[in-house]
Amino acid sequence: MFIEIEPSSEIPIYTQLVNQLIELIAKGELQPNDTLPSVRSLAADLGVNMHTVNKAYHELERKRIIRIIPKSGAVVSEITTPTDEQLATITHALKTVLAESTVYGMNKDEVLSIALTIMSDYKEG
Amino acid sequence: MFIEIEPSSEIPIYTQLVNQLIELIAKGELQPNDTLPSVRSLAADLGVNMHTVNKAYHELERKRIIRIIPKSGAVVSEITTPTDEQLATITHALKTVLAESTVYGMNKDEVLSIALTIMSDYKEG
Amino acid sequence: MFIEIEPSSEIPIYTQLVNQLIELIAKGELQPNDTLPSVRSLAADLGVNMHTVNKAYHELERKRIIRIIPKSGAVVSEITTPTDEQLATITHALKTVLAESTVYGMNKDEVLSIALTIMSDYKEG
Amino acid sequence: MFIEIEPSSEIPIYTQLVNQLIELIAKGELQPNDTLPSVRSLAADLGVNMHTVNKAYHELERKRIIRIIPKSGAVVSEITTPTDEQLATITHALKTVLAESTVYGMNKDEVLSIALTIMSDYKEG
DNA sequence: GTGGTCTAGACCACG
DNA sequence: GTGGTCTAGACCACC
Numbered sequence: 256m257f258i259e260i261e262p263s264s265e266i267p268i269y270t271q272l273v274n275q276l277i278e279l280i281a282k283g284e285l286q287p288n289d290t291l292p293s294v295r296s297l298a299a300d301l302g303v304n305m306h307t308v309n310k311a312y313h314e315l316e317r318k319r320i321i322r323i324i325p326k327s328g329a330v331v332s333e334i335t336t337p338t339d340e341q342l343a344t345i346t347h348a349l350k351t352v353l354a355e356s357t358v359y360g361m362n363k364d365e366v367l368s369i370a371l372t373i374m375s376d377y378k379e380g
Numbered sequence: 381m382f383i384e385i386e387p388s389s390e391i392p393i394y395t396q397l398v399n400q401l402i403e404l405i406a407k408g409e410l411q412p413n414d415t416l417p418s419v420r421s422l423a424a425d426l427g428v429n430m431h432t433v434n435k436a437y438h439e440l441e442r443k444r445i446i447r448i449i450p451k452s453g454a455v456v457s458e459i460t461t462p463t464d465e466q467l468a469t470i471t472h473a474l475k476t477v478l479a480e481s482t483v484y485g486m487n488k489d490e491v492l493s494i495a496l497t498i499m500s501d502y503k504e505g
Numbered sequence: 506m507f508i509e510i511e512p513s514s515e516i517p518i519y520t521q522l523v524n525q526l527i528e529l530i531a532k533g534e535l536q537p538n539d540t541l542p543s544v545r546s547l548a549a550d551l552g553v554n555m556h557t558v559n560k561a562y563h564e565l566e567r568k569r570i571i572r573i574i575p576k577s578g579a580v581v582s583e584i585t586t587p588t589d590e591q592l593a594t595i596t597h598a599l600k601t602v603l604a605e606s607t608v609y610g611m612n613k614d615e616v617l618s619i620a621l622t623i624m625s626d627y628k629e630g
Numbered sequence: 631m632f633i634e635i636e637p638s639s640e641i642p643i644y645t646q647l648v649n650q651l652i653e654l655i656a657k658g659e660l661q662p663n664d665t666l667p668s669v670r671s672l673a674a675d676l677g678v679n680m681h682t683v684n685k686a687y688h689e690l691e692r693k694r695i696i697r698i699i700p701k702s703g704a705v706v707s708e709i710t711t712p713t714d715e716q717l718a719t720i721t722h723a724l725k726t727v728l729a730e731s732t733v734y735g736m737n738k739d740e741v742l743s744i745a746l747t748i749m750s751d752y753k754e755g
Numbered sequence: 756g757t758g759g760t761c762t763a764g765a766c767c768a769c770g
Numbered sequence: 771g772t773g774g775t776c777t778a779g780a781c782c783a784c785c
Binding site: 524527528530531568585592598601602606608610613616617619620 | 649652653655656657693695709710711712713716717719720721723724725726727728729730731732733734735736737738741742744745746748749752753754
């Protein structure tokens with residue numbers, strides 16, 4: 256399970272963690288019902304504070320991507336169908352990135368091609 | 381030129397401004413060589429601090445989307461071809477949002493369909 | 506005797522146990538002088554740790570709801586009249602939940618109606 | 631605005647804070663759109679850590695009782711109609727406390743009378 | 756000045 | 771051993 260943290264990035268460490276854990280799940284390297292490392296051990300591995308990992312885990316729980324079982328650990332949730340809130344989140348994020356790509360002069364096929372390449376690493380046909 | 385600021389959002393106001401101005405350019409409501417409103421007038425319109433608008437403009441300049449001409453104003457740049465840095469930015473952002481959509485259980489066609497709908501509002505065929 | 510444990514709940518398992526056993530007594534499914542299952546058998550039934558059940562039983566004893574007879578078992582106490590401490594506990598708990606219901610915009614009749622429905626499942630006229 | 635913290639209580643300080651702030655809102659001492667004290671000033675007033683107050687505020691936001699406006703402050707939300715989740719929360723909490731009151735030998739009228747007394751301090755007829 | 760983030764280190768409740 | 775809670779103190783982004 257490779258996670259790379261960029262401490263000097265403008266993106267908060269806990270957000271980097273959230274994003275990379277989501278990618279690991281999307282790639283299938285973390286499967287539903289898999290147990291995540293304990294906050295302490297992951298913090299030690301990455302050289303960050305326990306609370307930072309803890310915050311990332313709680314953010315993933317808020318997004319309903321993992322479930323935290325107190326005193327026991329955190330497990331990856333089953334993937335079901337997106338909630339309205341999740342759909343809205345994705346749509347909003349896509350709007351922002353697609354607008355930026357347009358302004359950068361990328362044409363639609365180019366963007367779709369990049370998207371397809373990325374998604375080919377992710378789960379499901 | 382409709383810009384809507386959500387003060388209670390977790391996203392900083394200046395970032396909201398950046399994103400919405402990019403969308404306006406993507407939609408063609410702001411064209412290359414158009415002049416943006418002055419920092420003062422836009423701040424007054426939106427009821428936000430002048431420094432906040434100023435920061436947004438400088439962020440857009442850093443992204444090479446507008447040019448700030450001191451004492452004169454800010455104008456929308458020509459759209460050319462993306463720099464490597466811009467490509468990397470878009471690719472990275474797409475990775476994050478597409479991973480999240482996968483984890484939410486959205487299938488690829490569904491995501492692409494949303495992307496196409498969004499892009500149909502944006503410039504270029 | 507149906508007891509349902511939610512391991513991923515934020516509420517400690519032993520507290521869930523305490524609450525559900527109290528509900529069973531309130532509903533009359535456990536009567537005064539009935540014997541509770543042994544710590545070992547209940548733990549096995551629920552798939553939880555023996556210490557967890559033990560802690561729940563001792564919490565119920567502290568509340569004077571059951572009596573633990575060493576080497577013999579635990580029996581449901583007679584229901585008498587509330588002690589001052591018990592009255593204070595209930596009053597404090599009611600304050601908290603009724604304040605929350607008010608803040609959520611529920612009106613008093615609505616709350617009382619829910620309370621009556623719940624109490625209709627419980628013992629005594 | 632009187633808030634009393636019991637540091638030695640078994641109830642976490644941040645939970646005590648949450649409950650007391652909810653009571654203040656229910657009593658109308660804090661009105662919708664009122665601004666809460668800053669996390670730092672309230673922490674100083676109560677002699678607790680800033681992060682503890684911060685956690686309480688975020689818990690209230692999760693319950694949709696206040697809105698946190700980053701870098702600006704926290705304001706009490708408008709009271710509308712309860713969501714399904716809020717209704718379920720209240721119902722579940724009522725079940726627990728009413729079962730306990732039954733087991734303590736309190737009869738229904740007695741409990742309702744206490745509830746009415748409490749609610750007479752709270753907003754709305 | 757405000758909340759956001761991060762660190763370091765501690766004790767406790769739980770299982 | 772695990773997460774939960776709390777403290778203390780620091781720097782930063784935002785407004």
